[in-house]
Amino acid sequence: MLSILDPHSVYIERDDSERIQEEFAGKFQGIGIQFSIIQDTITVITAISGGPSDQLGIRSGDRIISINDSNAVGFTNEDVIRRLRGEKGTTVDVEILRPRSNTPVRFTIERDNIPITTIDTHYMLDERTGYIKVNRFAATTHEEFISSVRELKRMGMDRLMLDLRGNPGGYLSQAIAISEEFFPRNTKLVSTESRHIRFNQEMHSRRDGLLKDMPVIVLVNEGSASASEIVSGAIQDHDRGLVVGRRTFGKGLVQQQYELIDGSNIRVTISRYLTPSGRVIQKPFDSGSENYAFEIRHRSSDATMDAKEFKDQVPDSLHYATKAGRPIYGGGGIIPDFIIQEDTTSSPYLFNFMLVNRVDAQFVRSYLDENGERFRDRWKDDFQDFRNNFEWSDKDRALFLTLMKEHGMELTGDVDEPTIKNDTLKLSREMYNELVWMNLGRMKADLARQVWGNEYFYPVINDYFNESLSEAMKLWDEVEQLKLYAKQQAEKRSSR
Template identity: 45%
Template sequence: MSEYKNTKYQIRLPLILAIGLAGGIFIGATFSESSPVQNDLNKDIQKFKEVLTLVDRNYVDEVNTSDLVEDAISHMLNKLDPHSYYISAKDKVAANEDLQGNFEGIGIEFNIFKDTIVVVTPLSGGPSESLGIMSGDQIIAIDDKNVAGVGFTNRDVQKHLKGPKGSEVKVTIKRKNKKSPIDFEIIRDKIPQYSVDASYMIDDEKGYIKISRFAATTYEEFRVAMIKLKGEGMTKLILDLQGNGGGYMNHAINIADEFISGDKKIVYTLGKETRYNSQANGQRKGLFEEGELIVLVNEGSASASEIVTGALQDNDRALVVGRRSFGKGLVQAPMDLSDGSEMRLTISRYYTPSGRSIQKPYDDMDDYSGDLIARYKHGEFFSADSIQFNDSLKYETLSGRAVYGGGGIMPDYFVPLDTSANSTYLNKLFISNSIQEFTFKYVNDNKKMLEGMDYKDYFNDFKVTKQMRDELASIGKGNGVKPDLNDMKKNQALFDLHIRAQIARQIWDNEGFYPIFNQTNEVLQQAVKLFDQAEKLDRSKL
């Protein structure tokens, strides 16, 4: 099975939306070697060579012809469609890293507080943990170069601490209650990344799984989560794909197959060359072919997420809840170039089992890049009635329900974006890292008490005090955020929820964070009430 990959394509909306948009919404495929350049292209190639040679020889200033060629390639691919693009050799590793299921580095989660790199936690099984680096350690030098108080960014930290497995980096640590700095010689290693962000029981029968992207390890992570939840009594499942920008297509197919019985169609692709045509059908007995299933999507759900959602909707296997998905139905193939760079070229379109192409129009690239903002301004995030579908793009599910192509997947049950639970002051505290700094300090000061608590007791009984909120405001003031105590009082429940969630994450990881944070997830809160509708789906043809 070839692997279909995604890339980076970001569109930002105003902070008030408080939504995760598609961060990686491109899928591709690895195929056999490319066809030879055809003879009728030779004239164009010769013309480009002539221009480049004339520029190199005659232009008034010195030019870097390699940069000119890279710019020309990028511009050429951008003219084709929104998702064909070029990756230079130096950027290739970073571009692929997010989907490989691991990266190579020293193995810490860090944050930057007051211009100082602070270890939030050493990652389990990583080289930093094995050497004894601790939560709260301040990194003041890397390879004997001062990094404290010099304006280091997250990107700078990653640049200096990431590196190939087996390479060495010297990190100088300032530790609380230690007078002298401590030097660590760290041998970098592979550090796992996880794409199943959370899996937990909502109640005695309903399970919840959130997948953030479809990476190389996603399917196995998903199976582990499913087996765990079934062992805890799960008979109904909510699969959360909100904000999931896609990834490897084969992992999306495998996950869909865990829900769909028999050999029903999951997805198919059609390209100009027949070798890019494919069809995926169910192949195995899945882990959850009969229990009630709800899938959550929003405008940030794209690509491989839409493959899973389209397959489950078209086969009447799941109730889809949320808002219209992104609308990305083009498939890219990564093609290696001779200098180590890579071109990702659109080679086919994918179609859901009913025959839908969910790719939205891209005749106007400016309209395409601004589509989500246009949806927001048009009111689509708040009312399903603002969405108009073309009857010529009408299709039917197995049971005869109407579904539409031409631009994303419309949910069976629409949930409007909730902007009422929003605080400008809270947003500023997050952006300034003040929430993170406060909760980190609180956990460090109260670690013994927190680690001695059972999570259920914390979830039910832990209260945020006025003193804690006042200290948060003080830290925010120190980070340049003017206190707005009226906003904090008006939105006290929202502030308290986020503080509790951030504290829980540091003690119980995502399994502690999401049950609290998801109380702000309006799509999930509505979906929990809709299992009676999921039960009513016509499964006579399943």
């Protein structure tokens, strides 16, 4: 029945409803670990700080071999979640085998509320620039955001890089709350428009925002949708900062969820949202749900060409202007003020082969099993030193090469480019040497995650793979120019 409506009106099964509600509530009830299944064994990646497992001393590298006296080797991710999650106050018994130990350790863990953070990381890019990466908009996002901002301000931040790439959206209220922080009181942030008058709203900032005078750049891409487009749309429409990256997804519909008697839910579109200029962000969906979902795959791989092709087909009715008069367009996401191409100069075959076969997880785990104490003695107290100076040794690189070969990689002079056939990756030694830096960088980031925690993964990964971030950092003069231009245009309007 819902399939005849828009692509975002859906039926949600009971089990899925519970999981989704946990994600957007910003917490779940369990023992508080991030884990991975490595060689059929549940391996602790990190114990969530302050959670029940962390308080008992469970740490990265511990293998969970039994749960409630049942053998846990061979469990799937779903099996683990089903057995370790549970109501706050209940207990679960686990047996853990530690690296270089043959004697299991038994823990009785009392489940508790475990936060699900929506800020992946925040840190200083340089002496002036703070960086915040938001992965979705859930119930706690604004609270997390303010906490990150205040900490960065204490560290000297006077300009902000807000990363919304790959952020699919979430709660409208949280998008509004974060948008509000960038504007003075009574600034229009977003409006909603519906066939039913009760869903028509116009939202303005209720106070001066904490960041109302701070220069800002917002990073977006084709994975930025819905609430991400509300925030970036408000920034762009008011000429408040620069939106940088690639054209966003184009989801401008608002849903409301209704619970059914069996615990399942239906999520129904009730309105569409408009950015402050009146711009409609929603892309067309009259060609069916499948074409709608995969539309981003059909966009030109050249982000500049994609933007040009989109502008050329936008009807006059979807042409808008920012507050200062800059042209902007509706009907298919947000076109950034500055477009940055996706970096496709390096072949992804070696990197993807590692991820698919989980060689990275096996390698990092083996490395810490053998070198964990020495590593922590040398690096644990100075993450920045690790970030700047740690390198894999020749012995480490040789082990990685051995693991890749064990999983089906073959070095041969018979191919001109990397080739995959029957789960075997073939490439020359020269190609391997040219491409392996990506694998080593990813594993260094994984190592940081396991030793310091999830938020430390991103500074390292950004050091290796973030060409968009590097290019955006060159645009602060343009941010200042936009501010001056907007001020001049405002003065012209007031003098008329």
